[in-house]
Amino acid sequence: MLRKNWIDEFSPQNALEIERNISQYHRAKGSEGYSKAVEAIRKVIGDSKVLKYPAGKDYEGWKTPVGWNLKGGFLKVNGKYIVADLSLSPISAIFMSGATNGIEKLPLVDVGTGENVEDYEGKEVSGKAVLASGDISRVYDLAVEKFGAKCVLSSFMRFHVESIGRIPELLPNSVNYTSFPAYANGKAFGFALNYGQYKWIKSLFKNGKVEIEASIDADRGNDMLEVIEACFGKSSSKKPLVMMAHLCHPRPGANDNASGSALLAELVRVLKKVGIDREVVALWIPEMYGTMAYLEDHKADFELGINLDMVGEDQTKTGSILQVSSSPWSLPSFINDVVYANLQTHEFRMMTGKYSGGSDHFIFTDATIGVPTTSLTQFPDRFYHTSEDTPDKSSVKSFEWIGKGVLNSLFDLTYDFSKSTAVKAQANIAKEFVENYTNNEDSLTKKWIAYMAYKKMEDLSEYTNVEELKKMLEPFIEDAKSMEKFPQHLRKIKGPVQDVWMNAEDREWFFKLTRRAPGFRDFRYELLNFMELGFSFDEAFELSKNEFEISQEIFEDAKYYVKRLSEEKII
Secondary structure (H helix, E strand, C coil), rough: HHHHHHHHCCHHHHHHHHHHHHHHCCCCCCCCHHHHHHHHHHHCCCCCCEEEEEECEEEEEEECCCEEEEEEEEEECCEEEEECCCCCCCCEEEEECCCCCCCEEEEEECCCCCHHHHHHHHCCCCCCEEECCCHHHHHHHHHHHCCCCEEEEEEECCCCCCHHHHHHHHHHCECCCEECCHHHCCCCCCCCCCCHHHHHHHHHHCCCCCCCEEEEEECCCEEEEEEEEEEEEECCCCCCCEEECCCCCCCHHHHHHHHHHHHHHHHHHHHHHHHCCCCCCEEECCCCCHHHHHHHCCCCCCCEEEEEEEEEEEHHHHHHCCEECHHHHHHHHHHHHHHHHHHHHHHEECCCCCCCCCHHHHHHCCCCCCCCEEEEEEECCCCCCCCCHHHHHCCCHHHHHHHHHHHHHHHHHCCCCCHHHHHHHHHHHHHHHHHHHCCCHHHHHHHHHHHHHHHHHHHCCCCCCHHHHHHHHHHHHHHHHHCCHHHCCCCCCCCCCHHCCCCCHHHHHHHHHHHCCCCCCHHHHHHHHHHHHHCCHHHHHHHHHEEEEEEEEHHHHHHHHHHHHHHCCCC
């Protein structure tokens, strides 16, 4: 009856309306808009705390950016407005841009992608503005840090997926959300262009000189990372559950991630009203940085976690697929199998597979923290990180599907598993085990794969009968037990290693490496996780390589990565 009461109380329309409300705010860290979004969430959820952490500080080795509060500005190119008022179109300012000295007029230089030193040969950009289409962090490092540019005009779009129409040519009016790196600290200012604007400006160079006239009014706002914490439910013999959603991102930022923040608010409203016999902690955070700040002064004493990130998508419009993130091999858990089981349907596209980071679940699943957390993320999304990520691209049906799936999972983890969920979850565990075991030949990897299935089975047995799964795994249990590992405290910090240790040469190495081996982005964290568990470098490399199906060719790069972390006294 209680399960039905939860479902009956839940309103997916509420979630959509909360999303619409939040998406009107420009939610940069430390900004006035972020603070307004915080208050909008708290009006829905009731009793809660706002924890404030100074921006621009180190939290467990994570160097947070200073607060950034955009108040206004404009951009003209050869006298024509590109954006007339940044207060109306704030996504058109590159995040972390410095303020201008009033209205500034600068020559504009076309540097192509701006990603390569060769793009700047024979061009004087010091003190000028540059037009670039490449990766914004790389452009910043070269144009601003190396060659002294004062302004960047960028058309960079992350994650091209032509099959769903996510390429600049098919979204010519979409302005892309871009950000200077956290270490920029106001050294330059910049504007994001849509593809149509970029092509028009590029054409101007055929007729001679191009000049910009620009203004950006920005300060550090309240210079705080604000985290909402809502603690509720009854204490029990089980550890609390944690749920989270990141609240930051530009206006509109509807699906990413007003949708996750809104759904979490509606779920908390339901659970508080109807009641739950287990402690739950819900967090709304500035992505990554807020989580690290929170975990510096809070013990991560949670059994399991669920991260809600981009959950509102209308799949017909966005081309999205719901990704139910698997737990990493270094921290095997049944949480994604249970959530996946409760979401299985023929009405929507969804999948689960190898672990992927990119949101706050990856902080919790780190070996130094050890909270198994799954992430629900609809990706790819045609309108991801663009001005077109608006509430009309969301769907009440998606909110209903995912909201009910989460509620049913919470009920299973608090009271009794439904027979259907128990059967499906064990089938998922068995399927993953067979596929991974069959596809790997390395003996160490096979033993670890057996251990993962065994660990999932043992933990799941605390909630439901697992006899059928146990029978299937019986021949592998001795190998599995031999692989039991415990953290060795390799790192001197808690949480994943942020990339702020890199110098200019390291950043160039990393940029080129991830172009030829994109999987290295997740691989590097898992490599450290396995080393944290006591595996040698060679063993950790083999396990991580097989997990991400990455080439042996990156072996020397992995060695370099660990060597540099050691030199920087991080490990």
